[in-house]
Amino acid sequence: MGKPSIFITRRLPAEVVEPYQEQLDIEMWPEEDEAVDRETLLAEAGRVDGLVTMLTDQVDEELLAAGNSLGIVANMAVGYDNVDVKTAENRGTAITNTPDVLTETTADLTFSLLMAAARRIVEAGNYIKEDAWNHWSPLLLAGTDVHHKTIGIVGMGRIGEAVARRAKGFQMDILYHNRSRKEDVEDEIGARYTSFDELLENADYVVSLAPLTDETRHMFNAEAFQKMKDTAIFINASRGALMDEKALEKALRDEQIAGAGLDVFEEEPIRAGHPLVSMPGVVCLPHIGSATKETRYKMMRLCLDNVVRYFEEKPLLSPVSR
Ligand code: NAP
Numbered sequence: 001m002g003k004p005s006i007f008i009t010r011r012l013p014a015e016v017v018e019p020y021q022e023q024l025d026i027e028m029w030p031e032e033d034e035a036v037d038r039e040t041l042l043a044e045a046g047r048v049d050g051l052v053t054m055l056t057d058q059v060d061e062e063l064l065a066a067g068n069s070l071g072i073v074a075n076m077a078v079g080y081d082n083v084d085v086k087t088a089e090n091r092g093t094a095i096t097n098t099p100d101v102l103t104e105t106t107a108d109l110t111f112s113l114l115m116a117a118a119r120r121i122v123e124a125g126n127y128i129k130e131d132a133w134n135h136w137s138p139l140l141l142a143g144t145d146v147h148h149k150t151i152g153i154v155g156m157g158r159i160g161e162a163v164a165r166r167a168k169g170f171q172m173d174i175l176y177h178n179r180s181r182k183e184d185v186e187d188e189i190g191a192r193y194t195s196f197d198e199l200l201e202n203a204d205y206v207v208s209l210a211p212l213t214d215e216t217r218h219m220f221n222a223e224a225f226q227k228m229k230d231t232a233i234f235i236n237a238s239r240g241a242l243m244d245e246k247a248l249e250k251a252l253r254d255e256q257i258a259g260a261g262l263d264v265f266e267e268e269p270i271r272a273g274h275p276l277v278s279m280p281g282v283v284c285l286p287h288i289g290s291a292t293k294e295t296r297y298k299m300m301r302l303c304l305d306n307v308v309r310y311f312e313e314k315p316l317l318s319p320v321s322r
Contacts, residue, residue: 002025003023003024003025004023004024004025004049004050004071004307004311005024005025005026005027005047005048005049005050006024006025006026006027006048006049006050006051006052006307007027007028007029007044007045007047007048007050007051007052008026008027008028008029008051008052009029009035009036009041009051009052009053009054009057010028010029010031010032010035010036010054011028011029011030011031011032012028012052012300013297013300016297016300016301016304017300017304020304020307020308023308023311023312024050024304024307024308024311027044027048035054035056035057036057041057041063042062042063042066043066045063045064045066045067045070046066046067046068048067048069048070049069049070049071049072049311050070050071050072050073050074050307050310050311051067051070051072051073051074052073052074052076052300052303052304052307053073053074053075053076053082053083054075054076054077055075055076055077055079055082056082057082058082059073059075059082059083059084059088059095060084060087061084061087064084064087064088064091064093065091067093070093071093071094071310071311072093072094072095072096072306072307072310072311073088073093073094073095073096074095074096074302074303074304074306074307075095075096075097075098075303075320076098076299076300076303077097077098077290077299078097078098078099078102078158078159078290079097079211079212079238079239080095080097080320081211081212081213081239081241083095083320085320085321088321089321094310094316094319094321094322095319095320095321095322096302096303096306096316096317096318096319096320097318097320098298098299098302098303098318099158099318100158100318101295101298101299101302102159102289102290102295102298102299103158103159103162104162105289105290105291105292105294105295106159106162106237106289106290107159107162107163107165107166108166109237109263109285109288109289109290109291110159110163110207110209110235110237110263110289111163111166111167113235113237113261113262113263113283113285114146114151114205114207114233114235114261115146116261116283117233117235117259117260117261117281117282117283118143118144118145118146118205118233118259119143119144119146120141120143120281121283122283123141123280124141127141144204144231144233144258146170146172146205147170147171147172148170148171148172148173149172149173149204149205150172150173150174150175150202150203150204150205151163151164151167151172151173151174151175151203151204151205151207152175152176152177152194152199152200152202152203152205152206152207153167153174153175153176153177153191153207153209154176154177154196154199154206154207154208154209154210154219155177155178155208155209155210155211155216155238156176156177156178156182156185156191156209157178157209157210157211159209159237160176160178160207160209161182161185161189163207163209164176164185164189164191165189168189168190173192174189174190174191174192175191175192175193175194175198175199175202175203176191176192176193176194176199177193177194177195177196177199178193178210181193196219196224197227200224200227200228201227201228201229202229203228203229203232204229204231204232204233205232205233205235206220206228206232206233206234206235207235207237208220208234208235208236208237208238208242208243209237209238210238210242211238211239212238212239212241212242216242217241217242218241218242218243218244219242220234220236220242220243220244220247220248221243221244221247222244222247222250222251225247225248225250225251225256225257226251226256228251228256228257229257230255230256230257230258231257231258232257232258233257233258233259233260233261233281234248234257234259234260234261235260235261235262236260236261236262236263236264237261237263237264237289238264239264240262240264240265240266240267240268241266243266245265245266245276248260248276249275249276249279252276252279252281252282253279258281259280259281259282259283260276260279260281260282260283261282261283261285262276262282262283262284262285263285263286263287263288263289264287264289265284265287268286268287269286269287270284302317302318305317306318306319
């Protein structure tokens with residue numbers, strides 16, 4: 001039997017992919033910056049034994065049905081809201097994601113975003129670029145403190161815990177909300193479990209780190225923003241659709257909350273003309289939570305290791321469903 005064939009939906013670095021060519025017959029979409037078009041993706045799904053997909057690819061019923069001999073889809077993200085897991089399970093297609101390897105890197109970015117929004121770092125950098133720094137004044141670019149404030153983490157999972165450890169270093173009070181309590185985290189980090197509403201009412205920084213599911217879609221809506229302090233800063237580092245962007249815009253405009261740090265948006269990429277981009281007190285980033293070279297390489301290798309193990313009939317390293 002020949003080597004299993006796989007298609008990778010973006011061009012990944014040769015130094016990552018080459019070592020796997022011994023075990024796999026690998027084809028890649030030639031573009032690094034541009035997603036594979038749907039027609040090509042469907043055709044490739046019908047041709048190959050495995051796919052390595054990105055969060056920009058919809059692994060839906062149509063695609064899975066096109067994959068006659070498709071055994072595995074290795075999704076290069078920890079979130080898998082772009083994958084129809086139920087259909088994959090019914091069809092017996094294995095799905096893997098990339099947890100753990102990106103946890104600390106994404107927590108670094110989440111905390112940076114919080115700091116940037118609190119201390120107006122992007123605005124302050126632009127102030128110099130615009131050559132506006134020609135005086136000193138007592139409240140020039142004055143932000144708000146982070147240390148000793150209260151952080152509320154919605155979604156105390158792997159990344160939530162890593163953010164909480166950083167917050168502990170800043171001597172913050174840590175509140176969290178999950179569907180289930182995590183007593184080990186409460187003991188280790190000193191975090192306190194609260195209802196969603198209690199967290200919204202008490203946190204100075206409300207941080208969204210729950211996955212996108214039917215249950216979490218738009219959980220940060222007008223009602224939620226209304227419950228937050230008018231000094232609160234909202235941080236979204238999970239998925240854009242957890243927030244109702246229109247409601248967020250209104251809450252910021254009406255000064256129901258003070259600011260936001262956003263790495264993710266309901267529809268990505270956003271354009272420069274998006275209303276949130278130019279709002280005072282808002283820092284917008286282009287979905288770079290796990291984007292360090294080290295971590296992205298680990299994510300790529302984890303996808304390919306899962307694919308190899310699947311065809312060797314070994315246990316998958318990070319199965320979502322098998
Ligand atoms: P994880 O370990 O699965 O943590 C997710 C947490 O969310 C769990 O503790 C879960 O606890 C909680 N949760 C699930 N449904 C909830 C609900 N309805 N209400 C409240 N809490 C809920 O995942 P992770 O590795 O930390 O990653 C979290 C998310 O971050 C990913 O799904 C992904 O969307 C996002 N992410 C973004 C970037 C980026 O580039 N910005 C990078 C990596 C990850 P319970 O089950 O007890 O509710």
